[in-house]
Amino acid sequence: MGFFLEFGCMLKIGITGGIGSGKSTVAKIFALLGVPVYYADDAAKTIMQTDALLIQQVKAHFGDHMYDSNNVLDRAALGKIVFNDKDKLELLNSLVHPATIRHSDEWADRQTAPYVLKEAALLFESGSFQFLDKCIGVSAPQPLRILRVMRRDNISRNDVLARMYKQIDDNIKMKLCDYVIRNDEQEMVIPQVLALHKTLLQLAAEA
Numbered sequence: 001m002g003f004f005l006e007f008g009c010m011l012k013i014g015i016t017g018g019i020g021s022g023k024s025t026v027a028k029i030f031a032l033l034g035v036p037v038y039y040a041d042d043a044a045k046t047i048m049q050t051d052a053l054l055i056q057q058v059k060a061h062f063g064d065h066m067y068d069s070n071n072v073l074d075r076a077a078l079g080k081i082v083f084n085d086k087d088k089l090e091l092l093n094s095l096v097h098p099a100t101i102r103h104s105d106e107w108a109d110r111q112t113a114p115y116v117l118k119e120a121a122l123l124f125e126s127g128s129f130q131f132l133d134k135c136i137g138v139s140a141p142q143p144l145r146i147l148r149v150m151r152r153d154n155i156s157r158n159d160v161l162a163r164m165y166k167q168i169d170d171n172i173k174m175k176l177c178d179y180v181i182r183n184d185e186q187e188m189v190i191p192q193v194l195a196l197h198k199t200l201l202q203l204a205a206e207a
C-alpha cells in the first residue's frame, strides 16, 4: 500500500523509554521512513511560551514574575522552584501535560500518514498513553544509558542518576508497552525499526 492515506483511520503510536535509552534516536529513524513524529518534550518547551491558557495557569500558580513583559518564561526561576519540591513539580506537570496532549492531538489531526508517533519520556506518567493506540518502548541496559547521557550532556554520573531516579523504573515501563525495541550493543536497531514499521503499516491498513 502507499504510505499516505487518502481516507481511513490514522493510528497514534507512542514511543518512550528511560533517559538515554535512545528513544529520540529511534524516533528519528521512523521519521526518515516518512512517519510524522511529535517530540513532546521539545514541544512542551515551546508551548510554555505560546499557549495562552498554560501561560495564564503558570502565572496563577507560580507568580506573574515567571514571565517577563513579552511573555518569555524565566526557566531558571521556575526550575529552581520545581526541582527542589516534588509537589510543585507535580503541579507544573499537571498543567503542562494536558496542554501537550491538546497540542499533539491538534498536530495529529493535520497529518495524513497511516500512523504518527508521539515521542515522550513521560508517556505513562503524563497519562498521554490513554489517548494512543499502541506504545513502543525503547530499552537499553542502565550502564549504557548512563554512559550515553554523560557523553551527550557532558554531565557527571551522579547527575544522570539523579535524573534517572525521577522516572518510573524502565523494566516496569517496558512491560506497559506493546512493542519493545532493544537499542543496546547486541541488537541492530535499524532492522528492528523496519520490521516494526511494517507491522504498524499493516495494523493501520486493518484499522
Ligand SMILES: Nc1ncnc2c1ncn2[C@@H]1O[C@H](COP(=O)(O)OP(=O)(O)OP(=O)(O)O)[C@@H](O)[C@H]1O
Binding pocket: 017, 018, 019, 020, 021, 022, 023, 024, 025, 026, 121, 148, 149, 152, 183, 184, 189
Ligand atoms: N544505537 C546507538 N548507538 C550509538 N549511540 C546511540 C545509540 N542510540 C542512542 N545513542 C546516543 O545516545 C545518546 C542518547 O540518545 P537519545 O538522546 O536518543 O536518548 P533519549 O532516550 O531520547 O534520552 P532523553 O530521555 O535524555 O531525551 C545520544 O547521544 C545518541 O546519539
